[in-house]
Amino acid sequence: MTNNQNSIQSDEANLEQRETAGLSQSQIIKRRFFRHKAAMISLVTLLLIILFVFSAGGIQLGTQDQPIRLPGWWQWTINDIPEIYDEGRPTLDLIPPFIDGTGMQIGPHPFGQDTIGKDYFALVMRGAQQSITVMFVIGLVAATIGTVLGAVSGFFGKWVDQAIMRFTDLIITVPSIIVGAVIGVQIGNLGVFFLAIFLGLFTWTGLARLVRAEFLSLREREFVDAARVAGADNRRIIFKHILPNAMGVVIVSVSLLMSSAILLETGLSFLGFGVLPPDVSLGLLISQNQDSFGIYPWLFWWPGLFIVTIALCINFIGDGLRDAFDPRQKRKITKKDREIAKAAKAKSVA
């Protein structure tokens, strides 16, 4: 038993070494990430969703009052009210004719129409755009603030660290729902972009703590001393020497932050504090239609489906990134790997 385990462990070590020989750190990480099946599938799905959603609905910039629109390929927009077709039922039919007898078709309203007749496909596309925008903006803002504050706090230590960490504690206590409410009233009509920026200003705390912890341990390492002896100033040490080493932590936690950001935005909109009508958001769509579930179930399913898919994709990507960045992570040895290892061993013996 023990003997067997030992040989398996050394096999694993050999395999790992042989695979990574002659590769730089970033290449190893890339390879590990590309091999993570769930993460790759999620990445492709997410990119397709983004492409689909933005090209279908068109892009709307500017404020709600003076929008600048780039039209998409879908025939309706969120402001059109076409006539009710088939009681607003979804016309999308993806089941092939040999199962249910009707043909596959997209129809005039693939996702159905809402209670006043607006095309639901256009609404959901617009909502998904909003959610994706919020997700990326919050991620970007929080990543920047969190990384910089965490880096400064961990690198300089002492009173700087104390001050920044107390400030972080303070921000943590402010519920994001209050921030959302305040922004909703103050600049609600400026659009989802500003909502996201302000939410980002309050969601960087977890990241800052992680980065700080990483910096605390990294700044004691020899390469930092070497850089200092070579005459590098603090800014250069932080950004050129330590930060690249802490990138793993940043990337992973930003991806997790983004998935919680999308749930935060939809939750806020659901409560009526985030995106306000007449603009559209996935959370708002669900909140508006939750009572008509029995009669118009599709009004409820589509937005939820998009939220779950996007959040799930991001979570899997985050998981893949974590595995790729974690040097202790051992991947499962498949049968094929073992055969290759055996063949290589036989070769070297011969």
Added chain:
Amino acid sequence: MILFGATFIIYNLTAMSGDPLADLRLSTEENAQLLLELQTEQLQLDIPAPIRYFLWLEGALGFLWGDFTLGIGLDGAPVLTALSLAIPVSIRLVIVATILSIIIGISIGIVSALRQYSRFDYSVTFSAFLFYSLPIFWVAVLLKQFGAIGFNDFLVDPQISLGWGLAICAASGVFWSGVIGGSKRQIATTFAMAFATTGLILSYVSATRWLSDPSLGPIVIALTAVGIALGITQLSVGFNNKRALFTSLLIAGLTPVFYFLMQPVFDDTFTFELLLLLALLAVVVGYGIGFIFGGDEKAPTARTTAMVAFLSASLIVLDRFMQDWKIYYEEVTFGRPIRTVGDSTLELDANFWITGIDVFTHLILPTMALMLISLAGYLRYSRAAMLETLNQDYIRTARAKGINERTVVMRHAFRNSLIPLTTIMAFDFAGVLGGAIITEQVFAWRGMGTIFNQALQRIDLNGVMGVVLITSISALVFNLIADLIYSALDPRIRVTK
């Protein structure tokens, strides 16, 4: 200090978010102007917000000198009274959800770690990700639709159709064979046994319409108690400890006797305090019996028997609740037992048992919604913690000494993997307390989340601040508790300051 800064920010942010008197300003009633002045005076709205904050702070700090007030809400009622009504409601919701998700999450997470890279492990990991990505309001609305409306419709004629029955049996088979694992043959046997058992239970439930008039009766209670005794003994001390096995079987055998003894005690005048007392008594008696008959290993045996006694006693109480289910079902809810709105039936004047059922039917859906979300975290963390522990040197040492696998897993690995989880539990409890806002909104509970939500919508500063004060204090307290427990459990960690 943090509390001071945070409340200051929140106060001013909320004040900035709008005009609390907007309704009255637009009102066309004759006395609008008068009301406006009255409100302004009552809430001191003529003072600018940053300064008004200190007036609020003075009231909030009042508990130091016995003059505690959190001000009055827009509707003129003191915030403190509203909060004192809401806090028990919120806590009831949060405690049940948290405890259940801790128990279920940790046990499944640990089994999944023990069967790493198996199909069971992959499906658990995938479901954890899925639960993590679910928006809680969406889950809640779905539960309302299928858990309440669907289930209530089903209860009218509780016959389980063949297709569903087979599906449930197969699901149970897959689950148990995944949990128990082993060779292909073992997996097949477990699958068949789980399939058959579930099938038997389901057909019994369906044929006797058990769901519309559930009961356990002394025979089922006795059988389940024996099952519990076997299970607990196997998990905690193993079958090799004959004394422990016989003692817990003895307790299980006594359960039907207690069933008949307890029936007259469980009358209409029963109270919650009495229930707590009896639970305590069951534990003490169980512990005592275990201690007396424990032989060389008194403490482990006593722990086992105490658990068996407690669980068997719960069965008897459960049965008593079930006896009143029919009354509740027909007379209180008129055939729609699972509730989607509110935290309890208003003006329900009934005995302890029916009130208990009432709490249960209101609690079940929001608890499931909350549970599903926090379950994901526990699944992932406990799996990671268990894997980490299983890789430690002391586990290898324990195995090398020849200790059997059950002791290695339950005593050496499981207990140590719980240490990092305590921190998460503390955080989670504080987090859920604030995070129940959306759930309370969907299910129309009158808890703290609802107060907060309504106050925020009406820009009722004092209402918002009351809830914020409580949640941030509880967050701070739980953080402190987490630190203390962690350093007490893990001697490698020392709090230095």
